[in-house]
Amino acid sequence: MVRSVSHGQTRAWRRAHEERHRRTWLIMAGVVGAALLLWVSGYFREVTWLALLGAVFQTTYRLAFAYAIAAALGVTIALIVGWSPFADVLFPLFDILQNVPSFALFPLFIYFLGYTNQMIILFAVSSIVWPILFAVLTAIKSAHTDLNDAATIFGARGLRRIRYYLAPLSFPAILTGSIVGIAIGWESVIGAEIISNTSGFGAFIKNVDASGVSPAAIAGALGILVIVFIINRLVWAPLLSNSKHYAE
Amino acid sequence: MSTTKPPALVLSRVNARFADEKQAFALKDISFVVPAGAFVSIIGPSGAGKSTLMRVILDLMQPESGTVVRNFSRPAMVFQNYALFPWLTALENVAFGLRMGGMKRSERERIAREKLKEVGLEHLESHFPAALSGGQRQRVGLARSLAISPDLLIMDEPFSNLDTITAEALKADLLRIWETYGLTILMVNHLIPDAIELSDHIVILGAHPGHVEKTLAVTLPRPRDIRSEPFFEQVDRLTETIRKIS
Numbered sequence: 001m002v003r004s005v006s007h008g009q010t011r012a013w014r015r016a017h018e019e020r021h022r023r024t025w026l027i028m029a030g031v032v033g034a035a036l037l038l039w040v041s042g043y044f045r046e047v048t049w050l051a052l053l054g055a056v057f058q059t060t061y062r063l064a065f066a067y068a069i070a071a072a073l074g075v076t077i078a079l080i081v082g083w084s085p086f087a088d089v090l091f092p093l094f095d096i097l098q099n100v101p102s103f104a105l106f107p108l109f110i111y112f113l114g115y116t117n118q119m120i121i122l123f124a125v126s127s128i129v130w131p132i133l134f135a136v137l138t139a140i141k142s143a144h145t146d147l148n149d150a151a152t153i154f155g156a157r158g159l160r161r162i163r164y165y166l167a168p169l170s171f172p173a174i175l176t177g178s179i180v181g182i183a184i185g186w187e188s189v190i191g192a193e194i195i196s197n198t199s200g201f202g203a204f205i206k207n208v209d210a211s212g213v214s215p216a217a218i219a220g221a222l223g224i225l226v227i228v229f230i231i232n233r234l235v236w237a238p239l240l241s242n243s244k245h246y247a248e
Numbered sequence: 249m250s251t252t253k254p255p256a257l258v259l260s261r262v263n264a265r266f267a268d269e270k271q272a273f274a275l276k277d278i279s280f281v282v283p284a285g286a287f288v289s290i291i292g293p294s295g296a297g298k299s300t301l302m303r304v305i306l307d308l309m310q311p312e313s314g315t316v317v318r319n320f321s322r323p324a325m326v327f328q329n330y331a332l333f334p335w336l337t338a339l340e341n342v343a344f345g346l347r348m349g350g351m352k353r354s355e356r357e358r359i360a361r362e363k364l365k366e367v368g369l370e371h372l373e374s375h376f377p378a379a380l381s382g383g384q385r386q387r388v389g390l391a392r393s394l395a396i397s398p399d400l401l402i403m404d405e406p407f408s409n410l411d412t413i414t415a416e417a418l419k420a421d422l423l424r425i426w427e428t429y430g431l432t433i434l435m436v437n438h439l440i441p442d443a444i445e446l447s448d449h450i451v452i453l454g455a456h457p458g459h460v461e462k463t464l465a466v467t468l469p470r471p472r473d474i475r476s477e478p479f480f481e482q483v484d485r486l487t488e489t490i491r492k493i494s
Binding site: 157 | 333348
């Protein structure tokens with residue numbers, strides 16, 4: 001009697017995944033090694049660490065807050081639109097909206113919210129939300145007709161369809177949309193901090209050196225790289241690994 | 249007094265257009281009857297609108313005109329490409345319809361295990377579809393359908409993606425299940441010997457647009473001997489009919 005089945009494709013996927021995992025660790029080890037060398041050589045001697053850590057923390061906190069709002073908003077809108085019969089009508093409208101450059105709307109955010117924490121967070125939301133929304137909507141729209149029909153025939157109708165069919169169907173898209181969205185989010189938050197000169201890492205590197213290239217800026221960039229790496233390893237990598245079950 | 253069961257399905261002069269090509273007709277003047285408890289096969293060439301017909305029967309798309317009388321309340325479908333939910337295990341896939349019906353977890357898992365055992369896959373209940381072979385996936389699809397106690401089972405080319413040995417085993421299981429449950433089965437198929445072996449009635453469709461060329465009753469006694477002369481005669485006759493159409 002067959003007790004388990006294993007396909008070559010699964011093994012190949014695992015090998016590729018392990019290789020990618022190994023390379024990521026190698027790159028990170030290189031970055032940490034370079035940072036240590038700079039430290040030992042005294043390059044960071046004039047860096048005000050407490051101020052830098054505070055700035056990096058503030059930027060990360062804003063990004064996390066913005067991502068939480070954008071993910072909730074993007075996923076909810078995409079699921080409702082994807083579930084409704086209006087998806088084909090709204091898709092082109094969203095496409096136009098997402099093509100408006102975020103920074104073109106920056107004066108509006110300042111006008112309505114001033115140079116505040118909320119302004120930077122909501123500005124970041126406006127750029128993070130699109131990749132998530134589009135990834136989920138595309139996943140729903142491109143689902144195989146048979147799978148849609150199976151969900152309908154076996155009772156996933158009405159609002160239950162969102163919870164038991166559309167949400168799990170969209171899970172891999174939520175992850176990829178989030179990864180892209182957060183990458184854009186770092187730029188938005190730091191960019192907004194530089195322009196508005198309020199606080200956070202953007203304002204820190206603007207004020208520490210007009211040229212933008214200074215030991216403090218390098219130390220901050222390395223710090224952000226470490227944060228990105230930790231988030232990737234602790235959050236996205238396990239979730240992406242789990243999402244292979246969601247692929248047809 | 250004799251009580252005759254009404255037919256499970258009656259289609260009368262049904263016309264339908266393709267979902268993505270609004271101009272073209274997929275089905276033209278389709279009329280046939282599926283008696284309750286019968287095994288009916290639909291065969292026809294590519295472009296005969298077989299999949300569109302299944303969707304119309306299941307009320308997944310509206311016909312342009314004509315009448316569809318559905319004397320069934322719990323239809324189920326086995327798909328050519330399995331259409332299992334990849335994020336659910338075999339057990340969860342089988343229990344899906346019961347879960348949507350609001351059944352308690354312990355009860356639906358008990359029924360799902362029963363159905364998996366019936367199709368010989370009880371040992372693979374925790375496997376995800378990606379870790380199952382084509383035949384195993386098709387059996388999970390069959391178990392998923394049986395779990396909701398359907399009164400009409402529609403099967404869309406269920407053997408076309410399977411190797412011969414797996415298809416033969418699944419056919420035997422299907423016949424056993426049909427006889428045990430007294431189900432009405434409507435199967436889209438393109439294999440003539442399979443249609444003769446399994447069916448009480450065969451609806452032959454022509455293509456462009458899909459239309460009924462002929463309906464015929466298979467009168468061979470069951471269990472059918474697929475190596476007997478009458479069987480080969482029926483296969484030859486049907487093959488000839490289809491050759492003329494295409």
